Amino acid sequence: MQDIASAAAPTRAGLREWLGLTVLALPTLLVAVDINALFLALPQLSADLGTSGVEQLWIIDIYGFMVAGFVTTMGTLGDRIGRRRLLLAGGAAFGVVSVLAAYSISPAMLIACRTLLGIAGATLMPSTLALITNMFRDAKQRGAAIAVWATCQFAGAALGPVVSGILLEHFWWGSVFLPAVPVIAVLLLAGPVVLPEYRGPDAGRPDLTSVALSLLAILPIIYGIKNLAAGTDSPAGPIAAIAAGGAFGAAFARRQLRLDHPLLNLRLFAQRPFTLVLTALTLAGVAMAGTGLLVTQYLQTVLGYAPAQSALWFAPMGLAVALGTLLTPALTRSITPKTAIAGGLALSAVGAGLLVAVGSGDGPATAIAGVTVLALGTGPLFALGTAIVVGSVPPEKAGSAASMSETANYLGGTLGMAVLGTVAAAIYHQRMAGAVPADVLGEAARRAQETVAGVGTAAAGLPPADAAALVQAGQDAFTSGLHAVGLISAALFTVLAALIAGLFRPEPANQHG
Structure with a gap:
């Protein structure tokens, strides 16, 4: 085993490191795809396994809960026991449990498998990012490598529903778990050959x-x-x-x-670039998740697209983030990182603002253009910001810093869906309070005031003219919520762009190695 104390990495990466990056891209894609893998499969698996509503929620949510809960622990554990060792062990567990999940015979078994997949998934993301940081010591090469890593992460999130939709057209619901098996097989075979081992020489015992x-x-x-x-x-x-x-x-x-050897080094927040970037990553995640949630619902509930169609229409958002991160290294050859991040966030504000122009009777073009421009602008933040976060610590602590970056992204996404989703729901409820006809009573009236789907049920028993008016009112109310989320997101991106432009002062490159 090679660790940092005994071997110095070359200044510039060579063929082995770039081959290693290719191998590290695989688990990055895998975790991103797996987060969204079950959304389209849920109706099939529910019918097959007989899941209750509560069990459905646990099947969907427990994976993300476990990733969020364990990513910090796993990032620090990799610093201490070796990042390659943790990556390969976590990858092997992910592959085995994916097969068990695919052939689950009860809701309880599937929930247990999703729990274990989340814990295993928490080992993969910080390990891949920390290894990249150690393998690529040259600042420009490291920036390019992290851009590739971020591209895979967001491309996987965009392609996850599409891949699931294709599999579900031909196979049973469990097939959405099986693409993990060949990916993990390549990782386990190639990883020991092209990935070096890194760990902190003075790491203490896990606390x-x-x-x-x-x-x-x-x-x-x-x-x-x-x-x-x-x-x-x-x-x-x-x-x-x-x-x-x-x-x-x-x-x-x-x-x-x-603690002398904390699980999470909170003193890093004394560094202004670190704090600004982590804040920006979190709030950008809020805006992206909130707008993404509303646009996917708009495609299905207002425009009436099937889930697979919606997934295809929505794919440009994830692909735009991937493109933005991939192009960032070339962009920073002519402008400073601060300008690239601030300019990208300003572009994202424009994209969020486009959502205000979406009409309930329009096609998908304006909404998709808005979230695509929004996502494209975040590319420099995710590429350069992630590099700034992991570059704020010595290489032997990169796993811990990587886990902080991942936690910020996940927390931002969760807050975005919760807070902005709640804002949109409140606006919908307020707009629909007086729109439901008096002859729609009881549970049907309540549901119509909560969701567009409830409007469809309530309208079924009304005269044609009244039914059409109620459906139109529901669609207009939902679109008003989308407008509000677009305005809030535009304001968030504008504030972040101003903060980065005014306060960001990058630390000297390669200060830790």
Whole structure:
């Protein structure tokens, strides 16, 4: 085994490192695809396994819960036991459990498999990013490599529903898990050959108390946010979960500041570039997730597209982020990173603003153009910002920094769907409060005031003219919510662009190695 204490990496990467990047792209794509793999398969698997509504929610959400809860622990664990070792072990577990998930015979078995997949997935993302940081010590090469990594991440998220849709056209619901098997096989065969091992020479033993506190902080917060976003009848439980997570988070923070070898180095927030970029990554995730959620719902509930059609129409958003990250290294040959990030965020504000022009009777063009421009503008932030975060620490601590970047992205996405989704739902409810005819009663009226799908059910028993008016009112109300989310997102991107332009002062390149 080679570790940092005993061997210095070459200044510039060679053929082995670039081949290693190709291998690292595979688990990056895999985790991104797997996050969205089950959305289109849910109706089939529910009919086959007989899942309840609560079980469906756990099947979908538990994977993300586990990734969010364990990514910090796994990033630091890789620093201590070796990143290649953790990557290969996590990859092997991911492959085995994917097969078990594909052939699940009960909802409980599938939930258990998704739980284990989330824990295994948490080992893959920080390990890949940390290895890239160690393999590519030259700043320009590292920037290009991280851009490729980010491109794979967002391309995978965009292609996940498309791949699932194609598989479901020909095979059973479990087939969406099986693409992981050949990907993991390549990783396990090629990884030991082209990936070097890295670990911190002075890493202490894992602090299990910090691990427990981090889980007790993150999981209740994510749980509470998701349940509030789902419109639970009693918000007391989710709010209590968020409060409990916040209390454990405060205890976690106090412990990290006292430890010589913390699980998470909170002192990094004293560095302005680090704090600005992590804030930007989180808030950009809020805007992207919120607009993405509303546009996918617009495609299905207002325009009436099937899920597979919606996935194809929505793919340009993920592909635009991928293109933006891939083009960033070439862009920074002529402009500074600060200009690239701030300019990209300003472009994203324009894209979010386009969503205000979407009409309920329009086709998909304006909405897709808006989220595509928005996504394209975030490319420099995700490519350069991620490099800034992992470059803020010595190479032997890159796994911990990578996990912070991933946590910011996931937390931003969760907040975006929860907060902006709730804003849109409130606007819809307010607009529909007086729009439901008096002869629509009880549960049908309540559902019509909550969702466009409920409007369709309520309209079925009305005279044609009244039914058409109610459907139009529902579509207009939903589009008003989309407009509000577009305005909020445009404001977020504008503020972030101004903060980066005015306050960002990058640290000297290669300060840690």
